[in-house]
Structures are given as structure tokens and as C-alpha cells.
Amino acid sequence: MKEHWTSLASLMGVLAFLTSILHTLFPPELRLVFLGLIRRLTRNFLSSYSYFDITEIDGVSTNELYSAVQLYLSKSAAISAGCGTRLSLTRQVNSSAFTYTLSNNDRVDDWFQGKPVVWEHVVVPRQNGGSFSWRPLPDEKRGFTLRIRKKDRAALLPKYLDHIMETAAEIRRRSQDRLLYTNTRGGGMDPRGHPWESVPFKHPSTFDTLAMDPTRKEEIMADLCAFANGKLFYEKAGRAWKRGYLLYGPPGTGKSSMIAAMANFLRYDVYDLELTEVHTNSELRKLLMKTTSKSIIVIEDIDCSLNLSNRNPARKKPMPLNEPPVPEMRSNAVGMDDALTKSITLSGLLNFTDGLWSCCGNERIFVFTTNHIEKLDPALLRSGRMDMHIFMSYCSFPALKILMRNYLGIEEHEFDNGILSDLEEAIGKAEITPADVSEILIKNRCLEKCEAVIKSLEALKCRANKSKVIGNVAVKTKGLEEGEEEEEQEKRALESPKEAKGTMVGCIGKEEKEE
Ligand SMILES: Nc1ncnc2c1ncn2[C@@H]1O[C@H](COP(=O)(O)OP(=O)(O)OP(=O)(O)O)[C@@H](O)[C@H]1O
Numbered sequence: 001m002k003e004h005w006t007s008l009a010s011l012m013g014v015l016a017f018l019t020s021i022l023h024t025l026f027p028p029e030l031r032l033v034f035l036g037l038i039r040r041l042t043r044n045f046l047s048s049y050s051y052f053d054i055t056e057i058d059g060v061s062t063n064e065l066y067s068a069v070q071l072y073l074s075k076s077a078a079i080s081a082g083c084g085t086r087l088s089l090t091r092q093v094n095s096s097a098f099t100y101t102l103s104n105n106d107r108v109d110d111w112f113q114g115k116p117v118v119w120e121h122v123v124v125p126r127q128n129g130g131s132f133s134w135r136p137l138p139d140e141k142r143g144f145t146l147r148i149r150k151k152d153r154a155a156l157l158p159k160y161l162d163h164i165m166e167t168a169a170e171i172r173r174r175s176q177d178r179l180l181y182t183n184t185r186g187g188g189m190d191p192r193g194h195p196w197e198s199v200p201f202k203h204p205s206t207f208d209t210l211a212m213d214p215t216r217k218e219e220i221m222a223d224l225c226a227f228a229n230g231k232l233f234y235e236k237a238g239r240a241w242k243r244g245y246l247l248y249g250p251p252g253t254g255k256s257s258m259i260a261a262m263a264n265f266l267r268y269d270v271y272d273l274e275l276t277e278v279h280t281n282s283e284l285r286k287l288l289m290k291t292t293s294k295s296i297i298v299i300e301d302i303d304c305s306l307n308l309s310n311r312n313p314a315r316k317k318p319m320p321l322n323e324p325p326v327p328e329m330r331s332n333a334v335g336m337d338d339a340l341t342k343s344i345t346l347s348g349l350l351n352f353t354d355g356l357w358s359c360c361g362n363e364r365i366f367v368f369t370t371n372h373i374e375k376l377d378p379a380l381l382r383s384g385r386m387d388m389h390i391f392m393s394y395c396s397f398p399a400l401k402i403l404m405r406n407y408l409g410i411e412e413h414e415f416d417n418g419i420l421s422d423l424e425e426a427i428g429k430a431e432i433t434p435a436d437v438s439e440i441l442i443k444n445r446c447l448e449k450c451e452a453v454i455k456s457l458e459a460l461k462c463r464a465n466k467s468k469v470i471g472n473v474a475v476k477t478k479g480l481e482e483g484e485e486e487e488e489q490e491k492r493a494l495e496s497p498k499e500a501k502g503t504m505v506g507c508i509g510k511e512e513k514e515e
Pocket residue numbers: 209210211212249250251252253254255256257258371392433434435436438
């Protein structure tokens with residue numbers, strides 16, 4: 001025991017001697033550096049932990065990892081902070097979410113793959129007269145120190161940092177407004193070289209408000225979920241992480257509403273690609289390269305966006321130089337012909353969705369919509385091209401119930417059985433789109449619930465009778481001479497705007513045929 005006391009006394013003596021040398025040899029500011037060095041050396045060689053400093057400013061640029069850790073801890077700190085840990089609360093501009101961050105010089109524990117790690121938020125005043133910087137630096141030096149067990153370091157660190165980056169990106173995405181992009185500059189770029197313009201995406205349509213068969217709706221939602229969570233599957237299967245949906249059906253059946261519901265469900269940005277503004281395949285590729293991951297790329301009315309009538313024969317007439325090139329979709333090869341005509345080809349479009357370029361980015365959904373699936377080139381429809389074909393049909397009975405809930409606030413159990421079967425019969429006969437039903441319901445929404453239902457039922461019955469009459473007229477016209485048929489079509493066009501649209505499409509189709 002006596003020996004122990006003697007060695008402790010001599011150790012103290014040595015320490016006192018070293019301290020006096022330190023005081024004599026080093027001025028106060030160098031002394032701090034020296035002590036820090038000693039601390040680090042003992043940390044590195046004697047400790048069973050590894051320490052990593054992640055500073056806010058790395059040289060002159062902002063350290064991306066610092067902001068990622070800050071965001072990551074805003075999630076895990078809130079969950080795992082003990083009672084002694086202090087958290088700062090913040091809310092970003094344009095965000096409805098509150099975030100927690102670790103207060104200055106406080107610590108928090110985290111677990112990853114069953115292993116403990118400790119984070120410390122180190123904030124020290126920046127010393128004047130330090131290193132020169134051409135831009136003003138904050139008064140405080142901020143950084144995080146990560147403490148991790150030496151034995152876990154190799155296995156844990158890379159995966160843990162990846163996990164932090166991914167979580168932070170997800171939090172950022174969730175707390176910010178999503179965007180709706182469009183390419184209306186006709187291939188032009190903004191000063192930062194972006195071909196897309198954007199506005200906040202605020203469409204209120206959701207799968208809850210979308211009126212369609214609930215089983216089909218669930219299928220689509222399950223498909224979207226499987227896609228969004230399918231990173232590993234796509235990697236293993238050697239497939240690009242993307243999915244294509246073709247939405248088709250008459251106007252007003254909810255194709256655009258479905259796209260908005262998809263975007264809101266997955267919280268993806270939307271790129272609304274206006275094909276008529278794109279003049280060449282290479283322009284199309286550039287646009288694709290500038291889209292971000294976790295987005296839906298939409299081409300609406302694909303049959304109208306491109307001239308399909310003369311897609312196969314090669315262009316014979318030379319293009320007038322002063323005329324802008326007309327976008328055209330052809331299934332013939334690209335190459336020289338493409339360069340000469342300066343137009344989009346079908347193969348260009350297919351490359352856009354399917355080819356090597358479609359993989360420059362991850363987790364993207366392509367959605368095409370059309371009112372006339374029969375007009376599309378079979379190359380676009382062949383299996384594997386668009387993964388899911390979704391038919392948006394006239395309003396069915398289950399869809400009507402959803403619309404009644406949305407617009408009149410009436411749930412199914414509130415309906416009288418008699419009314420329910422009347423509604424079912426009327427909607428079955430009416431052949432009416434959800435858009436038209438919505439119009440009827442909007443008109444009646446201020447009435448008392450029961451009255452609103454009765455009025456809506458009357459309107460539906462009226463439409464059902466009209467459809468019956470139109471159906472009969474259509475059967476009759478089959479036997480008429482061609483001149484008479486046109487007259488009859490005009491009469492029908494005057495009777496119903498829905499029919500008018502159909503008639504006009506019919507005429508255009510005929511002209512094209514004659515050409
Ligand atoms: N299935 C639906 N569920 C809910 N609302 C719908 C549905 N279909 C249409 N609507 C209503 O009708 C309006 C028009 O619908 P939407 O624009 O989605 O139709 P569309 O199929 O894209 O039509 P178009 O082919 O003319 O582009 C929407 O604002 C929406 O309120």
C-alpha cells in the first residue's frame with residue numbers, strides 16, 4: 001500500500017513538472033492547442049471508441065453531411081432523447097412540420113443495427129485572427145462528434161452514414177412542398193440551365209376522394225406501395241427502378257385526378273411533359289436527365305400530343321425553313337431521318353421511357369393518358385412497355401357512393417335501401433362520367449341531405465332516359481344513308497355536348513382517312 005502511495009506521489013510530481021514546463025514554454029493560446037492534441041492522442045490510443053468530427057463548414061463550402069445529421073437527429077433525437085437531453089424546436093419556411101434538433105453541446109444516444117452510437121453537438125466560439133476566409137464565417141464553429149465503438153466501426157460506419165443520408169433526404173422531402181414541373185419554354189433553359197419550370201403542387205385529389213371501384217383502387221395502391229418499397233427487388237432483378245402506367249378512358253373519368261392522387265399518395269413531384277414543346281429526341285433526353293428521383297413523369301393525351309395520322313410513311317415534303325418543326329411520332333428508325341426532320345419519333349419516346357436513358361435516376365413513374373387507346377401505336381401498348389393499363393370508366397355505383405360522400409357528406413349507411421337500389425339502377429343506365437355526376441352533386445350540395453339525394457337521383461334518371469333515347473337513335477342511324485347519317489349526327493350534337501364531342505372526333509377521323 002505504501003508503495004502505491006509513493007508511485008502516485010511521484011506521478012503527481014512528474015505531472016506538476018510537465019505543467020510548469022508547459023506554462024513556461026507555451027503561450028496561453030498554444031497551450032490550448034497542445035492540450036487538445038494530448039486529449040486526442042489519449043482518445044485515439046487508449047480509448048475503445050472512435051470519434052468522428054463532422055463540421056458545419058468544410059473549408060469554404062457547407063458540409064452536406066452536417067445538415068443531413070442535423071435532420072436525421074431531428075427524427076431520432078425526438079424519439080430517443082433521455083430526460084436530461086435538451087432539444088431545440090424549429091419550423092422551416094413553407095413547412096407545416098416542426099423539427100427537433102440537439103441543443104448546443106448536448107448529447108444523444110442512437111442505435112443502429114443493434115449497436116450503440118453517441119452524437120454530441122459541439123458549438124464553440126470562433127476565434128478571431130484564425131485562418132483567412134474570403135466570405136464571412138459564422139461567429140460559432142458548429143459540428144457533430146460521432147462516437148462509435150472501435151470494434152463496430154468497420155461494419156457499421158458506411159451503412160450508418162448511408163442510412164443517415166437517406167433518412168435526411170426523406171425528411172427534407174416530407175417537410176417541403178412538392179413541385180409540379182412543366183417544360184413550356186420550348187426546349188429553352190433558365191439561367192441555371194434548368195429546362196423545367198416549377199410551381200408548388202397543391203392538387204387536393206387523393207385515393208380517398210377518387211371515385212372508382214374500391215377493389216381496383218386498392219390494387220393500384222398496393223402496386224404503388226410495392227414499387228416505392230421495391231428498391232432491393234429491382235436491384236436483385238436487374239431492372240431499372242421505374243414503373244409505367246397507361247390511363248385510358250373517356251374525358252372526365254378521372255385520369256388527371258388519378259395522377260394527382262398517385263403523387264399525393266407517394267409524395268412524389270410531378271413532371272408534366274408537354275410533348276408539343278419538345279422538338280427533337282435529344283431535347284427529350286435532356287429533359288429526362290433533369291428530372292429528379294421520386295417523381296411522376298406525365299404525358300397527358302398522348303394521342304393528341306403527337307401527330308399519329310402519318311406516323312409510318314417517311315416524310316416526303318421538305319420542311320419550310322421558316323416554319324417550326326411539327327412534332328411527329330413515327331415508329332421507324334431514328335438516325336439520319338431524325339436529324340433531318342428534327343422531330344420526336346416513337347422510338348425516341350420509347351427510349352425516353354424504356355431505354356438506357358430511362359435509368360438515369362431512380363424511383364420514377366411514367367404515366368401516359370389517352371381518351372383513344374385504339375389510336376396508339378402497338379409498340380407503346382405491347383406488354384412490358386407500360387406495366388399497368390388502367391381503364392377509367394363511366395361512373396359505377398361504388399364510385400357514385402364515393403362522390404356522394406365527397407360532395408354531400410352522406411355515408412352509405414345513411415341511405416334508405418329503396419333509394420340505394422334506385423340510385424344503382426339510375427347510374428347503371430345513365431352512362432355518365434364522374435365529372436358529370438360531380439356537376440350534378442355540386443349543384444345540390446347546399447340543399448338538405450335528403451332533398452339533395454332525391455334531386456340528384458332525378459337528374460340521374462333524366463340522364464338515363466336521355467342515354468336510352470340516344471342509344472335508340474344510334475341503332476336507327478346504322479341503317480341510314482351516309483348523307484342522312486351526317487344530318488342525324490348534327491342533330492345529336494345539338495342534343496348533347498358529350499355526343500357532340502364524339503361526333504367531331506368521328507368527322508376528323510373520316511377526313512384523315514380520306515387524305
Ligand atoms: N374518378 C373520379 N373521382 C373523383 N372525381 C372525378 C373523377 N373523375 C372526374 N372527376 C371530377 O371531374 C373533374 C375532371 O376530371 P379529370 O380531369 O380527372 O378527368 P380526365 O379523365 O383527366 O379528363 P380528360 O380526359 O378530359 O383529361 C375533376 O376535377 C374531378 O373533380
